[in-house]
Amino acid sequence: MNTLPTETTPLSIFLVENHADTLKWLTMYLEQMGHTVRSATTLGEAVEALPKADCDVVLSDIGLPDGDGWELLERAKLPHPVFSIAMSGYGTGADQLTSRAAGFRHHLLKPFNLRELDKLLAAAAAELAQSK
Amino acid sequence: MPSAPSLPDENAAILRKLTAALAEERARCERLEGGIRAAAEREQQRLAQALHDTISQSLTGIHLMAEVLARKHAATAPEAAADLAELSEIILGSTFELHRLITSLRPPLEP
Numbered sequence: 001m002n003t004l005p006t007e008t009t010p011l012s013i014f015l016v017e018n019h020a021d022t023l024k025w026l027t028m029y030l031e032q033m034g035h036t037v038r039s040a041t042t043l044g045e046a047v048e049a050l051p052k053a054d055c056d057v058v059l060s061d062i063g064l065p066d067g068d069g070w071e072l073l074e075r076a077k078l079p080h081p082v083f084s085i086a087m088s089g090y091g092t093g094a095d096q097l098t099s100r101a102a103g104f105r106h107h108l109l110k111p112f113n114l115r116e117l118d119k120l121l122a123a124a125a126a127e128l129a130q131s132k
Numbered sequence: 133m134p135s136a137p138s139l140p141d142e143n144a145a146i147l148r149k150l151t152a153a154l155a156e157e158r159a160r161c162e163r164l165e166g167g168i169r170a171a172a173e174r175e176q177q178r179l180a181q182a183l184h185d186t187i188s189q190s191l192t193g194i195h196l197m198a199e200v201l202a203r204k205h206a207a208t209a210p211e212a213a214a215d216l217a218e219l220s221e222i223i224l225g226s227t228f229e230l231h232r233l234i235t236s237l238r239p240p241l242e243p
Contacts, residue, residue, distance in 0.1 A: 021193030029200045063184065089184050089192070089231060090238070111192040111227045114199050 008033045008118075009125035014053045015039040016046045016060035016069060017087070026059075029114060035121075043067035043075075050076040057124045062088035062099070073103035083124040087112070180237035188230055195223040 013030055017023040018041045030037045038053050040046035043064045050058065050072070060069040069086055086099040091109035099107040106120050202216035 019189045019193055022189065022196055025193065025196040025200050029196070029203075032200075032204065089188050090235065091231075092235065109231075110188075111195040111224055113224070114196075114203065 008035075008121075009129070010034040010036065011056040011121060011125055011128070012036045012054065013038070013057045013059055013121075014046075014050055014055040014082075016041075016043075016058070016064065016072065018042065018061060018063075018065050022061075033118075033121075041065075043069065043072060046072055047075045051078060055082060056128055057121065058082050058084040060084065060086060060104075062086055062090070062095075070098055070102040070104075083127060085117075085120055085124075176237040180234045183230065183234050183237075188227060188234065191223055191227040191230065195220055195227060198223060 013035050015023065015026060015030070015037055017026060017039065023039060023041065027037045027039060038049070038055065040049050043066045046060065046064075058073070060072055062069040069088075073082075073084060081103070084104045085106045085108055086102070086104040087108045087110055088095060088099075089110045091107065096107040108116060108120070198216050198220035202213045202220055204213075205216070206213040
């Protein structure tokens, strides 16, 4: 069984998720890992808050009540690219291509093992360290 | 070879009418079939969306909860944590099954 990883680079994560339980448990996990989490539950809220969040990673659900997460990166008009991960219950090739085209580096199929998320966050941290 | 006898004008007119009526009826059947197919696809899409928005989302949340708790208690309560991890895997398997069903119901995305 996996335990909480002991060596984690703390990241500032902007989480967009409209499902209350998923948001709660994902936030709890990420905070336990030492990350800072800011969140939004709708596309509109995310578009408004993301540019001011100055985050290292965007972790966004695709199915949102007022639109889809694929619109987020374009509409938020970020001053610089951010390591972005899409989360969706749909994972066909077309879904993954759409995520890539929308600027997401990875398309995480829900439900996912936390190991998968850990790997992606480790990649984000490594990339961030290289860019500094 | 002898040529086919020509029909009397009256019979030819009846035949033309019947042929036209048959073509019209065939076109009506095709429109109906198209309508039924489109309605069935809309219903499948609605069902896929409903399954995704309700049961799938809940299972995803429960799976995440079980996995987070399993990791959290791994050091202090390893037996309970192992049970939670097992539960998490079972939920994961069920959710993947559900997603396969949802994907089969959902029309393909436009490229």
